Amino acid sequence: MVRALLFSRDIVAALLLLIVGTTVVVLSLHYQLGSPAQMGPGFFPLLAGGLIVVFGAVIAARALIAAPTAAPLPGFAAKPVLGTLASIVLFGLVIGGGGGLALSVFLLSLAASASGHDFRVLPSIVLAAALAAVSVLIFVVGLRLPMPILPAL
Amino acid sequence: MDFASTIGLGLAAAATPENLLYCLFGVVIGTLIGVLPGIGPLATMAMLMPATFALPPLGALVMLAGIFYGSQYGGSTTAILLNIPGEGASVPTALDGYQMARKGLAGVALTTAAVSSFVAGTIGTLALALLSPLFAAIALQFGAAEYFMLMVLGLMAAIAMAHGSVLKAAAMVVLGIALGCVGVDVNSGVYRFTFGQTNLAEGLGVVAVAAGLFGIVEVIRNLEEHTRQTSYGGSLGRLWPNRREVRRALPAALRGSAIGTLLGILPGSGATMAAFTSYTIEKKAARDESEFGRGAIEGVAGPEAANNAAAQTTFIPLLTLGLPGNAIMAIMMGAMLIHGVVPGPNVLVEQPVIFWGLIASMWIGNVILIFLNIPLVRLWVWLITLPYRFLFPAILTFTCIGVYSVNNEPADIALLAAFGAGGWLLVKLEFEPAPLLLGFILGPMMEEYLRRALLLSHGSPDIFVERPISLALLALAVLVVALLSLPVIRRGREQLRD
Secondary structure: HHOOOOOOOHHHHHHHHHHHHHHHHHHHHOOOOOOOOOOOOOOHHHHHHHHHHHHHHHHHHHHHHHHHHEEOOOOOHHHHHHHHHHHHHHHHHHHHHOOHHHHHHHHHHHHHHOOOOOOOOOHHHHHHHHHHHHHHHHHHHHHOOOOOOOOOO | HHHHHHHHHHHHHHHHHHHHHHHHHHHHHHHHHHHHOOHHHHHHHHHHOOHHHHHHHHHHHHHHHHHHHHHHHHHHHHHHOOOOOOOHHHHHHHHHHHHHHHOOOOOHHHHHHHHHHHHHHHHHHHHHHHHHHHHHHHHHOHHHHHHHHHHHHHHHHHHHHHHHHHHHHHHHHHHHHHHHOOEOOOOOOOOOOOOOHHHOOOOOHHHHHHHHHHHHHHHHHHHHOOOOOOOOOOOOOOOOHHHHHHHHHHHHHHHHHHHHHHHHOOOOOHHHHHHHHHHHHHHOOOOOOOHHOOOOOHHHHHHHHHHHHHHHHHHHHHHHHHOOOOOOOOOHHHHHHHOOOOOHHHHHHHOOHHHHHHHHHHHHHHHHHHHHHHHHHHHHHHOOOOOOOHHHHHHHHHHHHHHHHHHHHHHHHHHHHHHHHHHHHHHHOOOOHHHHHHHHHHHHHHHHHHHHHHOOOOOOOOOHHHHHHHHHHHHHHHHHHHHHHHHHHHHHHHHHHH
């Protein structure tokens, strides 16, 4: 019972709001609050943070009342979620590390394909190479974005 | 300036070769993503916004607007052929459009949808041109207190129209406002919530936030749900409706245009609600209600007209009051701000070429769309069969390059991933990202107006009730909240969700 309640969707949602809201409130208190007529930098964020906490508390209260019929926490498919995010981070690391646009796109596309369904190696490599070529054509040749194409040696 | 000369000014600005090209580009991409399942106008606009930074302001806005109303056209194609509405606003179209397709009238349904959209687009654009000066004239009377209340009202309306829990939508709005506080506070020069990161000084980048919340989340959700690939096997049949069908469709399209024009103006409402309302009205007005759901042509003409007219008139509050009525308009607003165009009544006065040029381009875009869609229907049908496993790496690629290109800053990619992850978590917990984006865009302006209003009143909140326009806006906002708590309305919202 307690376990089911703790892992109900709305309880987790409310906890998330309470944590975020409290963080905003605490951080806002570090800035000058001022008065309503002369608001300091902390005034408005404090209001926003306070409201987040209030909404979190109301959602929590309603979830506790509705506890027996609460919707459980939904499951998730780890591979597409983590794989997609990881491929984005990979793109950032490669392009930020001077890997050039072509290589960054190639790796992003390949990693993304691998995190989806029906992953087939050869078509994915062809797609990644095609996207790398198209990206270079559109963004560097066409739109003249100041990005290196190939890795700096 | 009189009406004819302002329209002339707009047409001259919109009909330059470059702007025609941007318009064509926008509506083609819009139609494409409307047709393709699994990518919506929000994600596409966020993805392509950086590509418009290099364009002149008018060209950029023409293209982004084209993506939006183009997607309304495209969404109806998949709704009719596959019973998969590409956008929420095409859901009612699927009800009767798909049944028409099953009877071998797919071509007629598609043509009816395209022509109705064109009629509505023309009426909507005309309404936009006629009504905007009136709205702007009212808005010129606004002071800080009125603007603050207007934004409160806009956010209330967005909460009212969100799917699911009202409380959760409200929480998202405030969370968005809090995220909007990140960066240098313009009044004191204090760095807020930047954690020593200098690249956060100008706040969280709107491109990374929007692309993460909509683009990345959409990709992850599609991969998680692993939607089955569908394709259209049937033939299109004849394309043109016969005289009897025209006589039924035309009045429906005109009624739909009127409904869409009106509902589009209301903040929070927009194309989806217009389409649903039009469908309900057509069903009530029909001589034989039992035909609905079995391929009634009115059920295609009305909602398609309504969603397209609304797509045009949702620009009215944004362009004249500076109030984005939904998340798509919030992205438009973000793009306008980046180009140094502050949405509001002053656009009309100070930048008439941009204002009338954008409006004229929407009508030109509708002309392009009708010439584009009827001959290209077969191409769109073929595109639907494109497997998602080829599509999503391309979406991720263009999103990442777009976000990176804003500042050539790898930290922006980290931000994109963070908002993708955070947005995904929120969606899993049944929070909607759209109200969050609205709060994020409006937050900094609300803070500024609140400060100015209270500075004027020496800290007294009475200023919001002493000024008549502010009081009226406040009353409307309270009315929205009161309506939300009525059991009848709550049930209605639940039904709309299902």
